Amino acid sequence: MDDLSYWLALHKASGIGPATFSQLFDHYPNPRLLFDTPETLQQLDLAPAQKRAVQKAVHEPDWKAVEQELLWAEATENHILLLTQTDYPELLKQIHTPPPLLFIKGQVSVLNEIQLAMVGSRNPSIDGHETAWQFAHHLAQHGMVITSGMALGIDAQSHYGALKAQGKSIAVAGTGLDRIYPARHKELAWQLIEHGAIVSEYPLGTGPMKYNFPQRNRIISGLSVGTLVVEAAQKSGSLITAYSALEQAREVFAIPGSIHNPLSRGCHQLIKSGAKLVETAEDILEELASLMFASQINTNNSAAGSHSTNTSIDSANNPHKKIQSIDPLLPKIQQKILKNLGYNPISVDVLTIRSGLSVAEINANLVLLEVEDYIQSHPGRMVSLKSN
Numbered sequence: 001m002d003d004l005s006y007w008l009a010l011h012k013a014s015g016i017g018p019a020t021f022s023q024l025f026d027h028y029p030n031p032r033l034l035f036d037t038p039e040t041l042q043q044l045d046l047a048p049a050q051k052r053a054v055q056k057a058v059h060e061p062d063w064k065a066v067e068q069e070l071l072w073a074e075a076t077e078n079h080i081l082l083l084t085q086t087d088y089p090e091l092l093k094q095i096h097t098p099p100p101l102l103f104i105k106g107q108v109s110v111l112n113e114i115q116l117a118m119v120g121s122r123n124p125s126i127d128g129h130e131t132a133w134q135f136a137h138h139l140a141q142h143g144m145v146i147t148s149g150m151a152l153g154i155d156a157q158s159h160y161g162a163l164k165a166q167g168k169s170i171a172v173a174g175t176g177l178d179r180i181y182p183a184r185h186k187e188l189a190w191q192l193i194e195h196g197a198i199v200s201e202y203p204l205g206t207g208p209m210k211y212n213f214p215q216r217n218r219i220i221s222g223l224s225v226g227t228l229v230v231e232a233a234q235k236s237g238s239l240i241t242a243y244s245a246l247e248q249a250r251e252v253f254a255i256p257g258s259i260h261n262p263l264s265r266g267c268h269q270l271i272k273s274g275a276k277l278v279e280t281a282e283d284i285l286e287e288l289a290s291l292m293f294a295s296q297i298n299t300n301n302s303a304a305g306s307h308s309t310n311t312s313i314d315s316a317n318n319p320h321k322k323i324q325s326i327d328p329l330l331p332k333i334q335q336k337i338l339k340n341l342g343y344n345p346i347s348v349d350v351l352t353i354r355s356g357l358s359v360a361e362i363n364a365n366l367v368l369l370e371v372e373d374y375i376q377s378h379p380g381r382m383v384s385l386k387s388n
Contacts, residue, residue, distance in 0.1 A: 006031035007082060008069055009061035011101050012203050015053030020046060021100035024054070025083060034058060069103075069204055072178070077193055079104040087112075095222040095248050099201035103177045105189075106197030110168050115145040116284065117220045117245070119238040120154025120230035121263050125385075126354075127342030128154060128231035128263060131255060133161035135228065138281035140167025144288075145196065147172065147224050149216070150185055154230045154238075159188060168196040172220045174213040176206035199223075217241040218248075225288060226251030228278070232266030239266050242275065251287065253278045260387025261343035333357065334365050338374060338385070345382035 010016055010024065010031070023044055028034045034041065038058045041051055073080045081088050081102040089111040092098050104111070118136055120128060132154045136146045140162035148155040150171035162169040171192050175181045177200050180189045192198050201219065202212060217240045221227050227245040229252070232238035245252050252275040257264030271277050278284055330338070340354035351362055366383060369375045376386045 001032070003031055004080065004082065005063075005066050005070065006035060007101065008066045008080075008203075009063065010034075010054070010057050012062050012065050013053055013057030015049060016057060018097040018099055018201075020050045020054065021083075022097070025100065035061075065203070065205075072204055077105050078177075079108050081108065089223055091115075091225070092219065092222045095218060097218070098222065099219060101201065103200045103202070103204070104197050105177050106170075106193040107168075108197070110145060110170060110196050111199070111223065113145045113168065114143070114288075115147045115170065115224040116288075117147045117224035117227040117241060118154065118158035118230060119148060119217075119220065119227065119241045120158075120232050121236065121238065122151050122153040122155075124153045124157075124231045125261060125263060125342040126340060127257070127261075127344045129157050132157040132230045133164075135230070135255075135281045135284075136161030136169075137165045137167075139284065140165040140169070142281075142285055143167075144285075145170060147220055149174070149213070149220055150181075150188065150192070150198070152182060156185065156188060158230075159192060163191050163195055166195075170196045170223065171198045172216050172223070173198055173200040174202070174216045175208050176200060176202050176204040178204045179207065181208045213237060214240050218244040221245035221250060222248055224250065226253060226284070228253040228255070228284065229267050229270055229275070230255050231257060231261075231263045233263055234265045234269055236266045239270070242270055251276065253284055253287075255279070258343040258384075258387070264343075331365075333361060334369055334374075337362060337365055337369065341375060341383065341385050343385050343387060345378040345384040347380070347382055351383065 023046065024034065027044055035058050038055060041054055069080065072078055081104060083093065083098055083100050087108050088102065116139055118132060120132060136158040140146055145168045146158050146162035147170040148158045150156065150159065150173065159169045159171065169192055173181065177198060180186045189198060199219070201216065214237060217237060221241050221244040227242050227250060229238050229242050242252050252270060254267040254270040254275040254277060256267060256271065256277055276287065336355050336357065337351065340351060348359060348362055352359055355362070366375065370377060373386055375383050377383055
C-alpha cells in the first residue's frame with residue numbers, strides 16, 4: 001500500500017483538519033509509521049479531540065472509501081495531489097493552512113500558472129454581469145488564468161468570459177468532485193475540465209454543506225496572485241475571499257460602482273480599506289506586469305478591457321446571464337426592460353441592443369416605469385434602475 005492510501009484514510013476521517021494534517025506531514029514522512037506505531041502520536045502537540053480523531057482513523061480506516069477514491073483517480077482527467085508533491089501549486093503551499101490533499105479534474109499544470117481570482121455577488125446587477133465577463137475575457141486574452149468558485153452570478157460570468165477568449169479558467173468547488181454544484185453548471189464544469197480545472201479539498205461524496213464554501217474561499221485567493229471583487233454587498237462571501245487574500249499578502253482589486261447600488265458597497269468598503277480601485281482590465285495588467293511574461297502582456301491594446309457604460313453586443317447577448325428578480329405582475333415588455341437595466345445610467349440606444357425591443361416600445365414603457373418609481377431618468381436621455 002502506498003503513502004497516498006494512508007493519507008486518504010486520514011483525510012476521510014472527521015475531525016482532522018488542514019492544521020492537524022500539516023503536523024502529521026511534518027512528523028511522519030512515511031505515514032505507515034503512524035498506522036504501525038500509533039503511540040508515537042503522543043509526541044505531537046495536538047488537542048485531545050484531534051488526537052482522538054487521528055487514533056480513530058488509524059484504528060478504523062475506511063479502506064473501501066480509499067479504494068473508491070483511488071479508482072476515481074485512474075480516470076484520465078482525475079488527479080489527487082499531496083501537499084508534499086512537486087506538482088502541488090506553489091502559491092497555495094504558502095498560505096497558513098494549505099489543503100493537505102487536492103482533488104483535481106482537468107489539467108494539473110494550470111494550477112501553477114499565473115492566476116487572478118474573480119469573485120462577486122451571486123445575484124449581481126446587469127452591469128456587474130457584463131463587467132465580470134468583459135474583465136475576465138480581456139485578462140484571459142492576455143494570458144491570465146481566471147480562478148473563481150463556479151457559483152451563480154459573478155463567478156460564472158468570470159469563467160464564461162475567460163473561456164470565450166479561449167483562455168483558461170479554474171473553479172474551486174465546495175463539494176466533492178463527484179458532484180457538480182450548482183447542478184445547472186454541468187456544461188460549464190465540462191468546459192472548465194477541458195480548458196482548465198476544477199479543484200476541491202473535500203473527499204468524494206461531500207455534499208454542498210454551507211460551512212464548506214467560506215472555507216474553500218482561502219483556496220481561491222491562495223492559488224492566485226490577486227483577487228478582483230466585481231460587485232459585492234457589505235456582508236458577502238466575496239469579502240471573505242478578499243480578506244483571505246490580504247492575509248496571504250496577495251493583491252486585492254475592487255471595481256467601484258454607483259453609490260445607489262447596494263452591491264457596490266462591499267467594493268467601496270474594500271477600497272476604503274486599501275484595495276486598489278480599478279476601472280479597466282489594463283489597470284490590473286499594469287499592476288501585475290512584473291509577474292507576467294512579456295508575450296502575455298500588450299498594454300497598448302486597452303480598448304477591449306475598458307470598463308464603461310457602453311456595452312458590446314457580444315457580452316450583451318451573453319446567454320448565461322442570471323436574470324434579476326422582477327415583479328412578475330408587470331407586463332412582459334416592462335419586465336424585459338428592467339432585466340436589462342442596472343444602476344449605472346445607459347442610453348436608450350444601448351437598451352435597444354440589450355433588450356431587442358424597438359425604440360418606440362422602450363420609450364412608451366419607460367414613461368410608465370418612471371411613474372411607478374422603478375427607474376429614473378438622467379441627462380442626455382440616459383436611464384437606470386431607481387436606487388433604494
